[in-house]
Amino acid sequence: MTEILKGLRVVEGSAFIAAPSAGMTLAQMGAEVIRFDPVGGGLDYRRWPVADNGTSFYWAGLNKGKRSIAIDLASAEGRELATGLITAPGQDAGLFLTNFPARGWLDYDALKAKREDLIMVNVQGNPDGSSEVDYTVNCATGLPFLTGRPDDDSPTNHVLPAWDLITGQSAVNGLLAAERHRARTEEGQYLSVALSDVAFSTMGTLGLIAEKEIGGADREATGNDLFGAFGRDFETADGRRAMIVAITRRQWRALVKTAGLAETVNQIESRTGLDLDLEGNRYQATAELASALKPWCRSRTLAEISATFEGTGVCWGPYRSIAQMLAEDPRCGIDNPMFERVAQPGIGATLTAGSPLAFQAAPRTAVKPAPRLGEDTDAILAEILGLDSGAIGALHDKGVVAGADNRGVSK
Amino acid sequence: MTEILKGLRVVEGSAFIAAPSAGMTLAQMGAEVIRFDPVGGGLDYRRWPVADNGTSFYWAGLNKGKRSIAIDLASAEGRELATGLITAPGQDAGLFLTNFPARGWLDYDALKAKREDLIMVNVQGNPDGSSEVDYTVNCATGLPFLTGRPDDDSPTNHVLPAWDLITGQSAVNGLLAAERHRARTEEGQYLSVALSDVAFSTMGTLGLIAEKEIGGADREATGNDLFGAFGRDFETADGRRAMIVAITRRQWRALVKTAGLAETVNQIESRTGLDLDLEGNRYQATAELASALKPWCRSRTLAEISATFEGTGVCWGPYRSIAQMLAEDPRCGIDNPMFERVAQPGIGATLTAGSPLAFQAAPRTAVKPAPRLGEDTDAILAEILGLDSGAIGALHDKGVVAGADNRGVSK
Numbered sequence: 001m002t003e004i005l006k007g008l009r010v011v012e013g014s015a016f017i018a019a020p021s022a023g024m025t026l027a028q029m030g031a032e033v034i035r036f037d038p039v040g041g042g043l044d045y046r047r048w049p050v051a052d053n054g055t056s057f058y059w060a061g062l063n064k065g066k067r068s069i070a071i072d073l074a075s076a077e078g079r080e081l082a083t084g085l086i087t088a089p090g091q092d093a094g095l096f097l098t099n100f101p102a103r104g105w106l107d108y109d110a111l112k113a114k115r116e117d118l119i120m121v122n123v124q125g126n127p128d129g130s131s132e133v134d135y136t137v138n139c140a141t142g143l144p145f146l147t148g149r150p151d152d153d154s155p156t157n158h159v160l161p162a163w164d165l166i167t168g169q170s171a172v173n174g175l176l177a178a179e180r181h182r183a184r185t186e187e188g189q190y191l192s193v194a195l196s197d198v199a200f201s202t203m204g205t206l207g208l209i210a211e212k213e214i215g216g217a218d219r220e221a222t223g224n225d226l227f228g229a230f231g232r233d234f235e236t237a238d239g240r241r242a243m244i245v246a247i248t249r250r251q252w253r254a255l256v257k258t259a260g261l262a263e264t265v266n267q268i269e270s271r272t273g274l275d276l277d278l279e280g281n282r283y284q285a286t287a288e289l290a291s292a293l294k295p296w297c298r299s300r301t302l303a304e305i306s307a308t309f310e311g312t313g314v315c316w317g318p319y320r321s322i323a324q325m326l327a328e329d330p331r332c333g334i335d336n337p338m339f340e341r342v343a344q345p346g347i348g349a350t351l352t353a354g355s356p357l358a359f360q361a362a363p364r365t366a367v368k369p370a371p372r373l374g375e376d377t378d379a380i381l382a383e384i385l386g387l388d389s390g391a392i393g394a395l396h397d398k399g400v401v402a403g404a405d406n407r408g409v410s411k
Numbered sequence: 412m413t414e415i416l417k418g419l420r421v422v423e424g425s426a427f428i429a430a431p432s433a434g435m436t437l438a439q440m441g442a443e444v445i446r447f448d449p450v451g452g453g454l455d456y457r458r459w460p461v462a463d464n465g466t467s468f469y470w471a472g473l474n475k476g477k478r479s480i481a482i483d484l485a486s487a488e489g490r491e492l493a494t495g496l497i498t499a500p501g502q503d504a505g506l507f508l509t510n511f512p513a514r515g516w517l518d519y520d521a522l523k524a525k526r527e528d529l530i531m532v533n534v535q536g537n538p539d540g541s542s543e544v545d546y547t548v549n550c551a552t553g554l555p556f557l558t559g560r561p562d563d564d565s566p567t568n569h570v571l572p573a574w575d576l577i578t579g580q581s582a583v584n585g586l587l588a589a590e591r592h593r594a595r596t597e598e599g600q601y602l603s604v605a606l607s608d609v610a611f612s613t614m615g616t617l618g619l620i621a622e623k624e625i626g627g628a629d630r631e632a633t634g635n636d637l638f639g640a641f642g643r644d645f646e647t648a649d650g651r652r653a654m655i656v657a658i659t660r661r662q663w664r665a666l667v668k669t670a671g672l673a674e675t676v677n678q679i680e681s682r683t684g685l686d687l688d689l690e691g692n693r694y695q696a697t698a699e700l701a702s703a704l705k706p707w708c709r710s711r712t713l714a715e716i717s718a719t720f721e722g723t724g725v726c727w728g729p730y731r732s733i734a735q736m737l738a739e740d741p742r743c744g745i746d747n748p749m750f751e752r753v754a755q756p757g758i759g760a761t762l763t764a765g766s767p768l769a770f771q772a773a774p775r776t777a778v779k780p781a782p783r784l785g786e787d788t789d790a791i792l793a794e795i796l797g798l799d800s801g802a803i804g805a806l807h808d809k810g811v812v813a814g815a816d817n818r819g820v821s822k
Contacts, residue, residue, distance in 0.1 A: 048639025057618030136728030162573035169580030176587035189772035201764035207468030228459025317547030353612035361600035
């Protein structure tokens with residue numbers, strides 16, 4: 001965590017990945033992020049992967065550092081409480097992040113009537129407000145046909161919910177830009193970002209739309225080969241794998257020198273007439289270059305390859321399973337200042353990251369776990385809505401709010 | 412484009428995806444983003460995919476909306492010009508975005524000596540400043556072993572450079588947060604974000620670290636099946652494919668009703684004892700559910716499936732190649748207000764996106780193409796460094812700067 005955004009308060013009504021990851025990012029930068037959920041949890045409260053006791057590892061990961069209030073959102077009184085939180089006064093408040101439909105009680109104009117300068121960031125599936133998830137957007141981009149084995153015509157889905165994650169970061173950009181605008185003009189606004197717009201605009205950003213429209217080429221799956229330069233995965237003597245890449249000339253020359261490929265490269269260049277100092281030519285010669293590099297890797301262990309490449313400028317990385325990542329990679333461990341071992345309610349102590357952003361003017365502070373659902377209900381009602389303990393007790397009695405759900409929680 | 416960040420000036424020294432995509436995002440929000448490059452172009456200037464004339468579709472996509480100045484960065488005089496741009500005065504200037512190593516002439520303290528409140532955002536490979544690319548980080552996360560066919564033990568790389576793109580958006584977050592801090596305190600700072608930190612922190616965010624550390628489970632590849640709920644791709648009667656998903660109970664009930672699965676679901680529930688209203692149980696029953704849905708899809712064309720699902724709440728999407736995306740999907744076309752057909756130097760008119768963020772208080776303005784390399788050299792030297800035409804001419808004569816490279820450029 002860091003405190004670069006200390007004092008900023010964001011109210012989040014969300015589920016799943018994109019919007020919650022945006023709120024988490026803001027919390028990791030020190031904003032006070034209040035996530036409201038229905039009593040018993042929202043649509044994502046039990047999302048897999050889960051612990052044996054049913055606690056969701058996924059929910060815990062995506063809600064780190066937030067405060068939690070549980071409200072009966074089906075009741076008029078509950079909705080009034082949530083509206084009160086969203087539109088509460090304060091120069092650094094009045095920021096609402098959501099992926100819920102902006103209609104009914106969450107209509108922007110209805111909320112704005114209670115706070116003129118409200119900023120509402122709406123994370124949508126499609127720009128028309130219809131729903132869409134990462135899986136159903138990704139399949140429409142063409143990328144699954146470019147993923148996986150070249151000999152396999154069927155599509156391969158990505159596993160990383162990349163569109164959700166990019167959209168979440170984009171939503172944070174939008175919120176900070178709108179808050180900057182408000183600080184200068186006192187003008188709030190509604191802004192939206194759609195998963196599908198993020199995906200299709202990115203296809204253009206990477207040149208894939210122009211390549212098809214102008215070049216006419218149908219991009220094909222190249223397996224684990226890098227497109228446009230040299231790169232492939234290789235098996236090692238101990239059954240591990242390494243991704244070896246040469247995008248820049250410097251990386252290429254380091255690889256040729258370190259793996260002793262000079263002679264082979266000369267032969268390929270004379271035979272094909274390609275200048276392999278040019279990245280596109282290296283791409284075209286991938287198969288030939290790879291057959292030279294394959295026995296070199298196959299006769300060395302991963303540790304030997306690692307030692308040989310150390311300090312040479314060769315661009316490469318070992319493949320690791322998640323278990324190997326945790327066991328072998330110091331970047332994904334407690335010696336990385338981004339990580340701490342944090343006790344997560346219902347889960348136990350686990351390696352937990354703060355912000356990947358390192359701010360010189362706002363040094364790292366303790367990494368916070370996700371809250372228990374409803375953990376901050378009473379404190380939020382008192383601090384922000386100014387309710388006294390009698391009023392809070394009455395809301396509990398009526399079931400309009402709930403405190404922390406201790407079921408299945410082990411300290 | 413939008414003008415939400417109008418007036419903000421960011422100087423960018425960059426190559427490849429992460430940092431350039433951050434600058435592009437800022438430009439699309441209306442910031443003046445000045446990318447400096449060596450004369451003749453940086454490491455990414457010819458990156459594939461390229462047009463027949465060698466113009467890079469990739470470079471054009473990633474540098475939309477920026478201004479370009481070409482400088483001989485190997486010369487002391489050229490470095491002085493670049494330093495002058497980075498540290499030029501102005502309340503909304505003094506923002507430097509780079510993925511170049513922060514040492515030598517780009518050392519933060521050296522730059523800070525010329526502008527006390529400089530904000531420098533450094534996009535790194537690893538937090539120790541060593542280099543790393545998307546391919547060599549991704550292989551270390553374990554995700555390639557979870558991607559692709561369940562019957563294939565070898566890793567499958569993703570094709571989308573997701574870590575680059577997430578890191579780029581994160582860098583924008585960092586820049587805006589630091590600028591907010593500076594506006595309040597007059598304090599500038601150095602901040603950094605590493606590709607590897609983004610990747611490993613995300614593994615935690617998605618619950619994958621806790622799942623392994625606490626649960627002990629080794630996640631395995633599930634092909635195109637969704638993890639933790641129901642989802643799979645299905646072939647249609649006309650040889651197309653559809654991704655069909657049921658994460659929420661509402662999506663599930665819509666699918667059961669629309670595809671007439673009620674009887675089958677009852678049978679599976681009685682045979683297995685699983686309540687398929689729970690998402691985790693649907694995941695466990697994926698194979699059985701899929702065999703019921705397979706003939707339903709196989710006997711309908713994609714158009715029939717689309718018509719049947721329309722308005723039902725079923726969560727699904729068609730697989731499309733890039734060509735099909737452009738031909739069939741109105742979200743990726745000129746009717747989407749995010750897109751315009753823009754003439755790109757060296758390439759021609761192509762479908763080009765503005766910001767995926769839609770700001771109510773800063774409506775969309777014309778989408779801008781990428782500049783030609785060095786297109787704004789003279790204007791930038793005059794406007795920002797205050798050089799007169801004689802001084803600018805002398806810099807050209809000495810080869811310290813260059814104007815637009817017209818080679819290979821067709822209007």
